Amino acid sequence: MKIGFIGLGNMGAPMAKNLAAGGHEVAGFDVTGTYPDGVRASGSAVEAAQNADVVITMLPEGDILRKVAGEVIPAMKPGAVLLDCSTVDVASARAVAGDAIQTGIQPLDAPVSGGVGGASAGTLTFMVGGPQDAFDIAKPLFDIMGQKAVHCGPSGNGQAAKICNNMILGVTMIATCEAFALADKLGLSRQAMFDVVSTSSGYSWTMNAYCPAPGVGPQSPADNGYVPGFAAELMLKDLRLSQHAADTADADTPMGAAATELYRSFVEDEEGRGRDFSAMLPRFENRGRS
Ligand code: NAD
Numbered sequence: 001m002k003i004g005f006i007g008l009g010n011m012g013a014p015m016a017k018n019l020a021a022g023g024h025e026v027a028g029f030d031v032t033g034t035y036p037d038g039v040r041a042s043g044s045a046v047e048a049a050q051n052a053d054v055v056i057t058m059l060p061e062g063d064i065l066r067k068v069a070g071e072v073i074p075a076m077k078p079g080a081v082l083l084d085c086s087t088v089d090v091a092s093a094r095a096v097a098g099d100a101i102q103t104g105i106q107p108l109d110a111p112v113s114g115g116v117g118g119a120s121a122g123t124l125t126f127m128v129g130g131p132q133d134a135f136d137i138a139k140p141l142f143d144i145m146g147q148k149a150v151h152c153g154p155s156g157n158g159q160a161a162k163i164c165n166n167m168i169l170g171v172t173m174i175a176t177c178e179a180f181a182l183a184d185k186l187g188l189s190r191q192a193m194f195d196v197v198s199t200s201s202g203y204s205w206t207m208n209a210y211c212p213a214p215g216v217g218p219q220s221p222a223d224n225g226y227v228p229g230f231a232a233e234l235m236l237k238d239l240r241l242s243q244h245a246a247d248t249a250d251a252d253t254p255m256g257a258a259a260t261e262l263y264r265s266f267v268e269d270e271e272g273r274g275r276d277f278s279a280m281l282p283r284f285e286n287r288g289r290s
Pocket of ligand 1: 006007008009010011012029030031032045058059060061064068085086087088112113114115116229230234237
C-alpha cells in the first residue's frame with residue numbers, strides 16, 4: 001500500500017520503519033525533519049498524504065491532530081483511510097472522524113498500548129474505533145505494527161477503550177505502591193508481600209507484570225532506577241483525558257480523579273517528570289500521613 005505517515009517521534013518512527021520493512025511504500029512527514037530508514041521524506045503533511053491509500057498520524061495531542069487532519073483530509077484521495085494512532089480526547093477523535101466522512105475519507109481512531117518497545121518490536125495492541133470497511137483495509141498494517149487489533153465499535157470508541165484501560169492502570173499502580181509502602185512500615189518484607197499478593201485477590205498487572213518494588217517480581221523499570229518504561233507525565237496525560245471524558249459524559253470517577261491529582265503533584269511538584277510511573281513507590285516510601 002501507499003502510506004503517508006505523519007508524526008515520526010518515539011512511537012511513529014519505529015512504526016513507520018516496520019511498515020516500510022514490511023514492503024509498503026511509506027512517505028513520512030515530521031516537523032523535526034528526521035526520518036527513519038526506508039521512509040521517504042515529504043516536504044509537508046499534505047505532500048505525505050496525497051495519493052496515499054492510508055494516512056497514519058502519530059501526534060502528541062488532540063489540538064495538533066485536529067490541525068493536521070484539517071490540512072490533510074482535503075488532500076487525500078476519495079475512499080482513503082485516515083488512521084490516527086495518537087492518544088487524544090474522545091471529542092477530537094469524533095470531530096476528526098466527522099470531517100473525514102463528510103469528505104469521503106474513512107476514519108479510524110486506533111490508539112495503542114505497548115510503548116516504544118512494542119512499537120519497535122511490532123507488538124503493539126491497537127484499540128480501534130470506526131467503520132468496519134476501514135478496519136478491514138487497515139488490518140494488514142495492524143498485523144505488521146502490532147500483535148493484536150480490537151475493533152471496539154464506532155469512531156471514538158478506540159480512544160474510549162484506551163483511556164478507560166489507562167485509568168484502571170493509574171489507579172492500580174497507586175494502590176499497589178501505597179500498599180507496598182504500608183507493608184514496609186508494618187515490617188513485612190517486599191518479597192513476602194509480592195509472594196502473597198501476586199497469588200491472592202489483590203493481584204493485578206501492576207503487581208504481577210510490572211512490580212514497582214526493585215528486586216521483586218519480574219524485571220521492570222523499578223530494577224533500572226525507574227527509567228521509563230512509561231513515563232509519569234504520559235500517565236498524567238491519559239488520566240487527564242479520562243477525567244475530561246468523564247466530565248463530558250457526566251460519569252462519576254472518584255478514583256480516577258484522585259489518581260489524576262496524585263500524578264499531577266508527582267509530575268509538577270515532586271520531580272516525577274521523566275521517571276517511570278511506578279516511581280510512585282519511592283514517593284510513598286518517603287512520606288507519612290500528614
Ligand atoms: P513524540 O513527542 O515522541 O512524537 C510526536 C511527534 O509528532 C514528534 O516527532 C513531533 O515533532 C511530531 N509533530 C508534532 N506536531 C506535528 C505536526 N504538526 N506535523 C507533523 N509532526 C508533528 O511522542 P510519542 O511518544 O511518539 O507519542 C505519540 C502518541 O502516542 C501520543 O499521543 C502518546 O500519548 C501516544 N503513546 C505514547 C506511548 C509511549 O510510550 N511513548 C505509548 C502509547 C501511546
